[in-house]
Amino acid sequence: MSRHLKALIGPSILNADLSKLYEESQKLLDNGADYLHLDVMDGHFVPNLTFGHPVVKCLRGKIKDAFFETHMMVSNPEQWIVPMADAGVNQYTFHIEPVNNVEDVCRKIKEHGMKVGVAIKPGTPVADVEKYINMADLVLIMTVEPGFGGQKFMENQMEKVKYLRENYPLLDIEVDGGVGPSTINCCANAGANWIVSGTAVIGAADQSATINFLRDAVNNAINKK
Numbered sequence: 356m357s358r359h360l361k362a363l364i365g366p367s368i369l370n371a372d373l374s375k376l377y378e379e380s381q382k383l384l385d386n387g388a389d390y391l392h393l394d395v396m397d398g399h400f401v402p403n404l405t406f407g408h409p410v411v412k413c414l415r416g417k418i419k420d421a422f423f424e425t426h427m428m429v430s431n432p433e434q435w436i437v438p439m440a441d442a443g444v445n446q447y448t449f450h451i452e453p454v455n456n457v458e459d460v461c462r463k464i465k466e467h468g469m470k471v472g473v474a475i476k477p478g479t480p481v482a483d484v485e486k487y488i489n490m491a492d493l494v495l496i497m498t499v500e501p502g503f504g505g506q507k508f509m510e511n512q513m514e515k516v517k518y519l520r521e522n523y524p525l526l527d528i529e530v531d532g533g534v535g536p537s538t539i540n541c542c543a544n545a546g547a548n549w550i551v552s553g554t555a556v557i558g559a560a561d562q563s564a565t566i567n568f569l570r571d572a573v574n575n576a577i578n579k580k
């Protein structure tokens with residue numbers, strides 16, 4: 356079963372020097388990042404603001420072939436599907452909490468040629484997202500309250516990851532928030548295979564070694580199963 360699961364490391368550039376977004380992103384890719392996790396916040400769904408599709412589009416103009424995931428921490432994810440597709444996003448991961456018709460949003464994302472990620476905050480039960488798994492390419496289990504980088508990893512969210520892995524052996528499960536070398540084994544053993552890591556990678560003295568460390572931990576866990 357686990358033969359087909361891939362370990363992928365997606366650094367979050369949220370806590371990088373955003374005045375050098377392109378350079379920081381390219382450096383992460385040169386250091387082995389499998390994809391870029393771009394945190395989009397609207398100041399409404401979460402109490403913080405970052406950037407939107409115009410910035411993503413500029414980044415895509417300079418980085419042609421990397422996989423871009425946008426993590427949409429916004430109140431109306433439906434609104435940004437077309438502009439994000441136009442900006443060259445590969446995967447549109449959105450929170451289900453504020454959305455009335457999750458199926459419609461999933462459908463529209465696919466119609467616009469992007470992969471679908473469905474995300475839940477720490478307080479949202481896993482059953483709420485489970486019903487959309489057949490429409491999604493990935494489930495994101497947040498391991499902090501969305502809004503800010505550099506927060507403490509919430510280990511109690513691993514129950515959700517374990518539940519999903521036990522019931523959906525080939526599902527891509529992503530974790531995001533407080534993930535780094537000291538918490539990766541917890542995530543990997545629970546069954547996560549897409550790993551977002553912000554401050555732990557951005558602030559690392561050796562980004563490449565840190566990314567490899569995270570990927571090795573996930574591969575070890577996959578191969579143990």
Ligand code: DX5
Pocket residue numbers: 367369370392394426499500501502503504505506531532533534551552553554555
């Ligand atoms: C939090 C964001 C995360 C965060 C990750 O709202 O979704 O992607 O930036 O950063 P760290 O790894 O520092 O928690």
Ligand code: ZN
Pocket residue numbers: 367392393394426531551
């Ligand atoms: Zn994120």
